[in-house]
Amino acid sequence: MPVDTIFALSSARGRAGIAVVRLSGPRASNALCRLSGEDVPQPRLARLTRLCDPQDGRILDHALVLYFPAPASFTGEDVVELHLHGGPAVVGAVLAAVEAEPDLRPAEAGEFTRRAFDNGKLDLSEVEGLADLIAAETEAQRRQALRQMDGVLSGLMEAWRERLLQASALAEAMLDFSEEDLPTDLSTRLDSHICEVAEEIAQYIDDRRLGERLRHGFQVVIVGPPNAGKSSFLNALVRREAAIVTASAGTTRDVIEVHLDIEGYPVTLADTAGLRSLETAQADTAPGEIEREGMRRARGRAADADLLVAVLDLGTLSGLDPEILAVVDGRTTVVLNKCDLYPNTAPDLLPALSARPVFTLSATVGTGIEEFLAHLRDEVIRLFGGAGEAPVITRARHRRALEECRAALLQMRTARLPELAAEDLRAALSALGQITGRSDIEEVLERLFREFCIGK
Numbered sequence: 001m002p003v004d005t006i007f008a009l010s011s012a013r014g015r016a017g018i019a020v021v022r023l024s025g026p027r028a029s030n031a032l033c034r035l036s037g038e039d040v041p042q043p044r045l046a047r048l049t050r051l052c053d054p055q056d057g058r059i060l061d062h063a064l065v066l067y068f069p070a071p072a073s074f075t076g077e078d079v080v081e082l083h084l085h086g087g088p089a090v091v092g093a094v095l096a097a098v099e100a101e102p103d104l105r106p107a108e109a110g111e112f113t114r115r116a117f118d119n120g121k122l123d124l125s126e127v128e129g130l131a132d133l134i135a136a137e138t139e140a141q142r143r144q145a146l147r148q149m150d151g152v153l154s155g156l157m158e159a160w161r162e163r164l165l166q167a168s169a170l171a172e173a174m175l176d177f178s179e180e181d182l183p184t185d186l187s188t189r190l191d192s193h194i195c196e197v198a199e200e201i202a203q204y205i206d207d208r209r210l211g212e213r214l215r216h217g218f219q220v221v222i223v224g225p226p227n228a229g230k231s232s233f234l235n236a237l238v239r240r241e242a243a244i245v246t247a248s249a250g251t252t253r254d255v256i257e258v259h260l261d262i263e264g265y266p267v268t269l270a271d272t273a274g275l276r277s278l279e280t281a282q283a284d285t286a287p288g289e290i291e292r293e294g295m296r297r298a299r300g301r302a303a304d305a306d307l308l309v310a311v312l313d314l315g316t317l318s319g320l321d322p323e324i325l326a327v328v329d330g331r332t333t334v335v336l337n338k339c340d341l342y343p344n345t346a347p348d349l350l351p352a353l354s355a356r357p358v359f360t361l362s363a364t365v366g367t368g369i370e371e372f373l374a375h376l377r378d379e380v381i382r383l384f385g386g387a388g389e390a391p392v393i394t395r396a397r398h399r400r401a402l403e404e405c406r407a408a409l410l411q412m413r414t415a416r417l418p419e420l421a422a423e424d425l426r427a428a429l430s431a432l433g434q435i436t437g438r439s440d441i442e443e444v445l446e447r448l449f450r451e452f453c454i455g456k
Contacts, residue, residue: 010456024073075119076119165429168425211393233309337362
């Protein structure tokens with residue numbers, strides 16, 4: 001079936017100094033010749049040329065053009081790049097001229113990268129690394145994504161796959177040549193292969209989910225009773241009015257998120273609705289449906305937090321709501337707010353709270369904010385500081401595939417028949433292949449490539 005030639009703007013839309021239009025497919029070089037009126041340039045050497053509309057000959061732009069012949073290109077096909085002046089009118093005119101060429105069509109989201117995958121230029125984990133690199137907002141995210149795109153994770157998966165293929169050869173030999181004079185230690189060697197790989201996978205997935213946390217950010221969730229100053233505290237941390245602050249209790253009804261970069265690591269601060277129990281609420285101020293939904297979301301976010309910050313009003317510690325105490329655990333840091341209003345108040349904390357790190361501060365005045373930020377920085381580094389250059393699991397599907405692989409290997413060791421053992425080993429190889437795309441995972445591919453923007 002003939003392959004279409006696709007094109008798209010690969011740089012961001014809007015006014016810019018430079019815009020890049022990319023073409024990929026068998027007619028890419030022909031389209032360049034028609035636009036420039038010249039032969040294609042030497043491969044991978046930029047050439048300044050005048051681009052004209054083939055329909056009427058009008059000049060569109062003076063551009064740098066590059067030609068990457070197959071297979072030495074990103075997609076593995078003939079690729080042309082047009083480096084244009086970045087005005088919207090220039091880009092629009094060039095795209096219109098390209099689209100008018102026969103047998104060219106606009107690319108779909110992620111189609112360039114999908115062709116790179118289909119042509120063996122990238123495996124699936126490297127594609128995911130590229131997607132993460134495009135989305136990276138902090139230095140640590142950039143380093144992790146670049147390592148994965150460079151094939152560090154693929155290399156580890158391939159090493160395990162090779163060892164399992166060796167084990168599979170032993171298993172097939174025992175199955176197909178059971179009546180032959182095979183070495184007596186064949187079964188022992190097979191079991192040794194399986195045990196070693198299963199143990200290595202177990203150690204690898206016991207990683208505190210560092211790679212996945214780094215992709216999504218260190219989650220800091222702020223909880224507390226209504227009117228304790230949670231939103232003021234959030235604003236003080238980010239030094240801007242990210243959350244609405246009023247004197248009325250219960251202003252925050254939904255989760256408000258703010259993203260920070262701390263020492264190169266991504267941090268998400270989440271301000272949540274005030275927590276209070278129905279038992280302690282006055283009849284005339286009982287929580288309504290919206291407030292109850294806000295509290296439900298607050299409890300849900302608290303359950304997923306890496307660091308839970310309980311913001312309490314220093315002046316009302318004696319009447320703490322049981323709903324607050326219910327969410328306090330080993331991840332909690334206690335913030336006693338409004339010290340400017342109660343300068344001589346000695347906090348009398350319950351044991352569950354006093355056992356946790358405690359900071360006394362004023363969110364409105366700013367007293368104690370820097371000390372809390374230093375604590376937050378220490379917590380982030382404590383979690384991520386162990387992440388080195390070794391490959392890490394960055395997606396839930398990687399972890400799921402490795403768990404399936406290990407489960408199949410453990411089941412193989414207890415299989416009563418050689419045929420069942422061989423089938424378990426094939427299942428383990430298939431699960432491992434899902435990470436790099438060696439297995440049939442069309443649904444995963446479709447979902448992944450839709451994440452890319454047009455032109456990538």
